[in-house]
Amino acid sequence: MKVLWIFAHPEGRSLNAALRDAGITALRERGHQVRESDLYAMNWKAVVDQDDFPGRDRRQRLLVGDAQEQALHTGALSEDIRAEQEKAGWADILVFHFPLWWFGPPAILKGWFDRVLVQGFAFGLRDAEGRTRRYGDGGLAGKRAMVVTSVGARASGFGPRGIHGYIDEVLFPLHHGTFWYTGMAALPPFVVHGADRATEEEAKEHQEELCARLQNLDSLAPLPFRSEAGGDYDDDLVLRDHLAPGRTGLQVHSAPGVTRRG
Amino acid sequence: MKVLWIFAHPEGRSLNAALRDAGITALRERGHQVRESDLYAMNWKAVVDQDDFPGRDRRQRLLVGDAQEQALHTGALSEDIRAEQEKAGWADILVFHFPLWWFGPPAILKGWFDRVLVQGFAFGLRDAEGRTRRYGDGGLAGKRAMVVTSVGARASGFGPRGIHGYIDEVLFPLHHGTFWYTGMAALPPFVVHGADRATEEEAKEHQEELCARLQNLDSLAPLPFRSEAGGDYDDDLVLRDHLAPGRTGLQVHSAPGVTRRG
Numbered sequence: 001m002k003v004l005w006i007f008a009h010p011e012g013r014s015l016n017a018a019l020r021d022a023g024i025t026a027l028r029e030r031g032h033q034v035r036e037s038d039l040y041a042m043n044w045k046a047v048v049d050q051d052d053f054p055g056r057d058r059r060q061r062l063l064v065g066d067a068q069e070q071a072l073h074t075g076a077l078s079e080d081i082r083a084e085q086e087k088a089g090w091a092d093i094l095v096f097h098f099p100l101w102w103f104g105p106p107a108i109l110k111g112w113f114d115r116v117l118v119q120g121f122a123f124g125l126r127d128a129e130g131r132t133r134r135y136g137d138g139g140l141a142g143k144r145a146m147v148v149t150s151v152g153a154r155a156s157g158f159g160p161r162g163i164h165g166y167i168d169e170v171l172f173p174l175h176h177g178t179f180w181y182t183g184m185a186a187l188p189p190f191v192v193h194g195a196d197r198a199t200e201e202e203a204k205e206h207q208e209e210l211c212a213r214l215q216n217l218d219s220l221a222p223l224p225f226r227s228e229a230g231g232d233y234d235d236d237l238v239l240r241d242h243l244a245p246g247r248t249g250l251q252v253h254s255a256p257g258v259t260r261r262g
Numbered sequence: 263m264k265v266l267w268i269f270a271h272p273e274g275r276s277l278n279a280a281l282r283d284a285g286i287t288a289l290r291e292r293g294h295q296v297r298e299s300d301l302y303a304m305n306w307k308a309v310v311d312q313d314d315f316p317g318r319d320r321r322q323r324l325l326v327g328d329a330q331e332q333a334l335h336t337g338a339l340s341e342d343i344r345a346e347q348e349k350a351g352w353a354d355i356l357v358f359h360f361p362l363w364w365f366g367p368p369a370i371l372k373g374w375f376d377r378v379l380v381q382g383f384a385f386g387l388r389d390a391e392g393r394t395r396r397y398g399d400g401g402l403a404g405k406r407a408m409v410v411t412s413v414g415a416r417a418s419g420f421g422p423r424g425i426h427g428y429i430d431e432v433l434f435p436l437h438h439g440t441f442w443y444t445g446m447a448a449l450p451p452f453v454v455h456g457a458d459r460a461t462e463e464e465a466k467e468h469q470e471e472l473c474a475r476l477q478n479l480d481s482l483a484p485l486p487f488r489s490e491a492g493g494d495y496d497d498d499l500v501l502r503d504h505l506a507p508g509r510t511g512l513q514v515h516s517a518p519g520v521t522r523r524g
Contacts, residue, residue: 010310010311010312010324010326011323011324011325011326013323014323014324014325040309040311046308046309046369046370046373047302047308047368047369047370048272048363048368048369049272049302050272061273061275061276062272062273062276063273063276063458064272064273064361065414065458099326101310101375101376102372102375102376102379102435102439102440103434103435103439103440104366104372104435105372106309106310106372106376107308107309107310107369107370107372107373107376108308108309108369110364110366110367110368110369110372111308111369113363113364114363114364114368114369117364135425152327153499154498154499156498156499156500157498157499157500159500160510160511161500161501161506161509161510161514162498162499162500162501163397163490163495163499163500163501163515164439164499165434165435165438165439165512165515166510166511166512169431169434169511169512170434170435170439170512172365172427172431172432173364173365173366173427173432173435176427177364177365177426177427177432178364178365196325196327228425233425236416236418236419236424237415237416237418237419237424237425237426238418238419238421238423238424238425239423239424239425244423247423248422248423248428248513249422249428249431249511249512249513250427250428250431250432250511250512251510251511252423253425253427
């Protein structure tokens with residue numbers, strides 16, 4: 001399998017860097033092909049701005065989505081973006097590895113999503129019947145994506161009634177709004193708790209747990225999100241009444257017991 | 263009242279820029295003091311890296327949270343961060359105004375949170391009894407914060423059963439994990455739908471709606487998040503059994519009908 005490992009941590013001597021090294025080594029030992037995007041090492045540009053569209057007339061008002069799509073189709077996106085799109089297109093599995101800052105990815109990784117997953121490449125495509133391909137379908141359909149992240153908090157605080165919010169729902173903007181939206185099935189996240197207090201021994205344990213997880217990449221069941229193409233939503237994009245009847249909130253978008261692959 | 267308007271859109275001729283201009287004008291006409299952080303105009307640095315800590319020995323491994331706190335206390339954070347902390351400290355209300363990209367803030371704004379809200383300034387403080395001040399208390403306690411955002415989607419898709427996720431829960435990492443975590447009460451978000459298809463007339467309507475909203479800033483009830491200091495959570499940071507009994511998910515952290523102010 002082809003794995004793209006996208007890493008967003010500023011310190012090469014961190015617990016996360018060691019975790020990444022262990023994970024990539026384990027994947028290669030199993031015969032997988034691995035490419036890396038070490039965003040800090042690449043000095044990745046985080047911010048969408050005029051420089052993303054080298055040929056564009058700057059006197060024209062910038063409509064970001066349109067400018068991205070137009071530049072994509074004319075081959076005029078900046079070179080760093082095109083390189084990441086090539087890697088994403090190559091991969092079967094994308095691993096997004098980052099410390100959880102303010103309950104989301106660090107800015108440098110948020111900027112990867114903002115700049116790489118442009119309209120016409122990752123979303124905004126239509127099927128033969130003219131329907132928008134989205135939520136279970138899209139430019140990255142057939143791929144899988146997995147979050148590897150570290151938090152300072154203990155696991156209980158991220159549980160179903162934990163004060164920080166249930167981790168599966170806190171990551172909804174990534175899992176559902178980014179991965180699933182573009183057609184990628186979201187694998188269950190790998191979360192390291194108490195990361196800022198981890199001893200050497202605990203760090204080793206985390207590495208072993210991650211490697212064990214990566215042994216089973218092929219058979220891991222993705223999060224069971226519902227499908228737009230499958231007709232789970234009505235024309236107003238509201239979940240049909242007979243699904244999770246009477247309930248509201250992010251949980252209704254999962255179908256427990258059902259496994260779907262993007 | 264003192265309002266800090268933090269704006270994160272790359273185009274000064276956008277619907278959002280017009281919305282910001284209308285909003286700030288309306289606030290000033292009512293006698294409020296307004297300061298601005300126009301992140302794109304400021305060329306705001308989005309990414310936490312070594313340059314945030316000018317005096318630090320780079321041979322030492324960078325532990326971001328510790329480095330931020332130490333630099334805060336020695337006055338050694340980079341000047342752009344200190345300027346934003348001064349503005350945040352000055353304000354009674356912080357408005358975060360951005361287009362919703364991948365169900366979160368653009369990287370440039372994510373980087374404002376990552377770099378400005380450092381440990382010792384916004385969180386990680388202790389009360390007289392040695393308890394961590396957090397979720398309803400913290401370095402920004404007593405302030406209020408409001409999201410102003412634009413989305414391409416229609417409102418139905420962001421409703422309680424909408425495919426994009428209920429907007430109140432999609433914004434949980436900001437409202438609860440960032441604002442409330444640091445002590446700021448989260449005001450209900452102002453969301454412009456169908457932003458990329460808005461006519462001139464609709465843009466005017468959005469401006470009028472925002473101005474009407476801003477007329478009532480004083481009396482707006484914040485989102486009713488539960489309180490850590492108030493004892494709603496146990497020692498494992500799990501919501502106590504008698505609150506939202508038997509339920510799970512992000513909704514349990516709100517107490518409908520109860521209004522709290524940070």
